[in-house]
Amino acid sequence: MRGISNSDMTPELFEKISRICGLGRIISAPQPLTGGYMHKMYSLFTENGRYAVKLLDPYVMARPTAAENFAKAEKYERLLEEKGLPIVPALVFDEKKMQYTDGRYFYVYNYFDGKALKDKEITQAHCCKIGSVLADIHSIGRQSEGFVPDMQDINWDGYISRMADIDSELYKLLSDNRGLLYESMKKGNAAKAKLPRDISMCHNDMDSKNVLWKGSKFGIIDLECLDLSSPVTEAFELALCWSGYESCAIDLTLMDSFVSAYLGSGGSLGCDAETLYHSNCGRLEWLEYNIRKTLGEECAEEDRASAMAQVKETMAHVIYYHDAKSDIVNSLENITKGG
Template sequence: MDKHNFFHGIAEELSLGALTAPAERVTGGYLHEMYKLETASGKYAVKLLNPVIMKRPDVFENYRRAELLEKELCENKIPVVPAMEINGCKMQCKDSQYFYVFHWIEGKALAWDEIKAEHCREAGALLARIHKIRQVKEPSDIKEICADWDFYVTAADTECREIAGKLEKNRDLLYYCQEQYNSALRLLPPVSCICDGDMDCKNVLWTDGKPVIIDLECLDYGNPLSEMFQLGLSWSGGTVCSMNYESLNAFISAYKKEYGDLNPNWNAIYGIGFSWLDWLEYNVKRALRIECGSEEERELGIGQVHETLQRIIYYHTIKDELLKQLSN
């Protein structure tokens, strides 16, 4: 796709104003591409949705549901950056490329080493506000992880030597962690609510010391305890394999103060922290070209396999200390 002509075209077709500078690729997530557009009418962010993801059979229903929940967050004064609705639609399409357009906001996503306890406190309280909007007493539709790691180990041996050794070395651990995750999933309380689905630090911008959530396409219904625990681990250093228990306590305490105490059995739900297995499997598929749209994406997948495996191994090693800290 000719990106230059593409961005000129959407600026004209969507009445965003003539471009005053070339579209600029900006740091985003690991699935889609984000660009900054400067036009005669203002600044915009354009998210190009991953073409491989857009081929999934349930993708449009998932995005439609996320768009409706995004509106609900706005109605409840949650600080978010919603996708613009243009010509009656949020999701746009040009030349078979699906995308969203957002008003550009000046804010900063924190690097992992910039996150302090006060940021975790703000993030925990904000998550609780989302969870409180609407909830029902019924189990969440969170699927168990049933990856065939033996298949991936064998496939990597011939298709991607860059990940083969690590997968084979950790094969038993992966099956063990998968069992731990699925067991914990069955012990979650039967409560369902609106969940962000991806509120880690890269998707929260800070303006004047306050958080604003971006990238809301993962909004869905889920289990509040599961998301609170996963995000608490992420914000307090689990993603970079360096837990800060003061930050973890700040996140959970702020969440409980806003939401109410869920009275969790931490030992029972410890396995929820292995939810990284789902991301690992997706990136193994990218590395093996099973679910991959370009060589650039494959290289990204290979890198994410190594990073995600390290997180899973690390989380496995801190179990005793983590449970000790959570019980205090």
């Protein structure tokens, strides 16, 4: 199966989407929106208003679990709508959110006129708002049991060996950090085994690129990953992301604001700082995903360059996180005393 290429985004496709969903006559050419890595987003102006169209990645949709996962996410999205939380939900047409035409699965949204914040634009006020709303999300569907840690068993040696024939720079980068990759995976698995077993509603991808701001108001987007999972894991991951982890420059003051707001709004971390730190090893899965794409698996040829860039960027995060351990753990210990 091939991926969606720019040449596939024909005017006819968008005309058909607009007709199927009753959006009205298109009055200007659809424009790509930034931010989506797996799926493609477009802005669509019609006589009835402005919409955002998300074309879902065909490789993702071909996975055996795709239909079930998207159906669950839609159910949880409706729950968040009912609770009045600040999300940007997919619109419903013919009693369905997900639509299909010409081999393309897609969602349509009312366009939210906001922007995602860069790390340098994030303030303590932003962190407090997101920490608080995350606690509200985690209050939904809470259960004391149910979390089953997803233990990682990644054959880094196999990937490193195959990368030798693909890209010498990436081969050296992965080879030089082989020990760190295996160490992070081992300690991560041990830490995840110690995490609390409670589960709740989680967004599972609510970093700064998936929250759009207009002044002090914001809308949470990209809700396809909504599911019941570990609130502890998500809270810590997002505290890092909203405090500068994406730029490899964590501001501990921002992390403090995020975690304090989360705890103050009813959230709980429920384990020691060292366990929290090592449990945050999800970047390894993202690294593996992009290594596989770089190697030509589940990837259109035109997407391999972006996958290679993601390998470099993710590896930089893994190295930075390892080097920043002492500061992160010490700060967490101070924040969570009694939390």
